[in-house]
């Protein structure tokens with residue numbers, strides 16, 4: 001692997017032990033994956049932020065590091081809303097450890113925007129190289145924006161934030177961004193909601209594994225794309241997909257998909273995973289809610305009261321830019337929390353059955369929260385919580 005003279009000096013320890021360690025991580029990753037060089041990145045998104053997932057050893061490792069990020073870098077969701085953890089019911093001991101994790105990242109120059117939708121704050125551009133780690137954010141950046149990132153592990157993304165570069169392999173290279181399998185979705189004329197796109201992604205991810213799918217016959221908006229990609233990244237390992245006529249790179253491949261394996265997913269397949277089981281909580285915002293999703297929830301909840309806990313998760317910056325909407329939602333008794341989510345917060349482990357409108361949450365809630373999951377549209381979520 002070609003290493004530039006400045007990077008050789010970092011490797012030799014001239015700029016401190018932490019930068020040396022971080023460069024060693026990047027070079028080791030590059031060698032394993034056959035990268036020919038490192039490439040400059042414009043931003044990083046670092047996972048391994050919830051104390052629930054990194055535990056004491058991760059915290060100890062972070063505490064030993066001494067350097068600062070050189071590109072804009074944000075954190076993945078953590079285990080609690082920073083300003084409202086007591087209200088959410090997070091216990092003091094967990095909060096103390098979670099705050100220690102946050103403090104360690106802050107010392108490293110990572111911004112404390114704890115979100116899986118960093119694209120609502122830092123807007124990467126088509127063709128930018130990134131080092132992002134949360135799977136739904138990676139999928140959105142690659143597929144919807146046309147930026148380029150592999151799915152980085154926590155240490156790889158942190159190393160990239162501190163060095164400002166990442167190994168150039170995989171999805172950083174045009175040759176590795178071609179579709180490998182076609183999915184024809186048969187949707188019909190009825191409403192195809194965000195939850196339906198999540199359910200389509202849930203099924204498609206199982207079907208395609210880690211291949212790059214090319215969808216035909218669907219017309220998702222940005223929130224639908226977000227839901228589709230997040231679910232495929234959860235049930236498969238899809239980090240890039242194309243939607244004919246919609247996503248920015250699809251036009252490059254329109255005439256090159258003939259001969260690829262083609263699968264059909266129809267409305268009946270999708271509706272089979274919707275159920276009517278009773279639930280004791282509702283949680284939406286996986287990935288974190290967009291301003292539009294918050295507005296829809298506010299309209300639906302207007303003049304109603306929730307009778308079971310109803311959580312909406314989003315980024316702090318989205319809350320701050322939509323204060324009136326958040327106030328309207330919270331008048332119903334529902335709660336809009338930043339920084340965390342239904343999967344990484346230990347609070348969600350207290351419920352037996354959770355209703356979500358996300359294919360990704362539907363896939364993860366059973367394993368991560370020990371609860372049964374039910375998927376439904378946002379209209380159905382509100383109806384269940386308020387009736």
Ligand code: F3S
Nearest residue numbers: 116136286287341343
């Ligand atoms: Fe985001 Fe948590 Fe879902 S990190 S994508 S809301 S599992």
